[in-house]
Amino acid sequence: MSQDTLKLSAARAAIQYVPEGKVIGVGTGSTANFFIDELAGIKGRIAGAVASSEATAERLSSHGIKVFGLDEIDAPLPVYIDGADEITHSGAMIKGGGGALTREKIIASVAEKFICIADGSKLVERLGSFPLPVEVIPMAWRPLSSRLAALYGGSPALRIREGKPFITDNGNYILDIAGLTVEDPRRMEAEINQLAGVVTVGLFACQGASICLLGTGQGVQTLHFRTC
Numbered sequence: 093m094s095q096d097t098l099k100l101s102a103a104r105a106a107i108q109y110v111p112e113g114k115v116i117g118v119g120t121g122s123t124a125n126f127f128i129d130e131l132a133g134i135k136g137r138i139a140g141a142v143a144s145s146e147a148t149a150e151r152l153s154s155h156g157i158k159v160f161g162l163d164e165i166d167a168p169l170p171v172y173i174d175g176a177d178e179i180t181h182s183g184a185m186i187k188g189g190g191g192a193l194t195r196e197k198i199i200a201s202v203a204e205k206f207i208c209i210a211d212g213s214k215l216v217e218r219l220g221s222f223p224l225p226v227e228v229i230p231m232a233w234r235p236l237s238s239r240l241a242a243l244y245g246g247s248p249a250l251r252i253r254e255g256k257p258f259i260t261d262n263g264n265y266i267l268d269i270a271g272l273t274v275e276d277p278r279r280m281e282a283e284i285n286q287l288a289g290v291v292t293v294g295l296f297a298c299q300g301a302s303i304c305l306l307g308t309g310q311g312v313q314t315l316h317f318r319t320c
């Protein structure tokens with residue numbers, strides 16, 4: 093089965109977690125896109141969605157799903173549904189491969205449940221094979237690269253697209269740290285968030301997933317995590 097087929101199966105399985113008549117949070121990326129396309133089929137049953145990126149807002153709107161700003165709704169959201177670049181057996185994740193990590197973390201922080209949708213390749217024993225994205229204020233990218241390398245090892249690199257620095261929806265840069273060993277995701281998340289110039293680190297461990305719907309060759313597996 094292709095990776096896309098597995099992503100689609102996880103996205104389809106997430107529809108059962110969409111509550112009637114509510115505004116839900118929707119993430120960014122190819123798996124989230126499959127979910128949005130499935131959501132279109134039941135759009136009459138929801139009030140609308142809060143989007144974690146401009147791209148997601150556009151896709152939701154193109155299906156006629158009403159998009160709300162986070163300031164227009166009464167928090168908490170019942171559910172936030174999004175993909176991940178890596179997820180562990182305890183629900184800690186690396187996110188931000190699509191560059192939307194900051195808005196993703198904000199929306200996740202006001203959601204009662206984070207439903208992670210992913211293909212089976214995303215489940216890992218330890219985080220760090222996927223380069224860890226860190227959204228940074230542009231003027232800080234170079235000093236932060238040296239600081240992060242000194243603190244954790246690995247190789248931080250400025251994300252480049254089409255020969256230019258990738259700019260997030262918030263007007264910032266992204267450093268991708270390759271070759272990291274993430275022994276303690278919660279501690280690393282808290283520490284990196286404290287560094288001057290860091291906007292958001294793509295570790296979602298202090299507040300990880302509640303449930304992961306994992307598309308595998310043997311069907312969709314549902315993993316439940318203890319949240320704190």
Ligand code: 5RP
Pocket residue numbers: 119120121122123124174175176177186187188189190191192193196
């Ligand atoms: C975007 C993200 C995505 O959830 C993550 O990159 C997974 O993407 P995909 O579903 O395309 O594999 O964090 O910022």
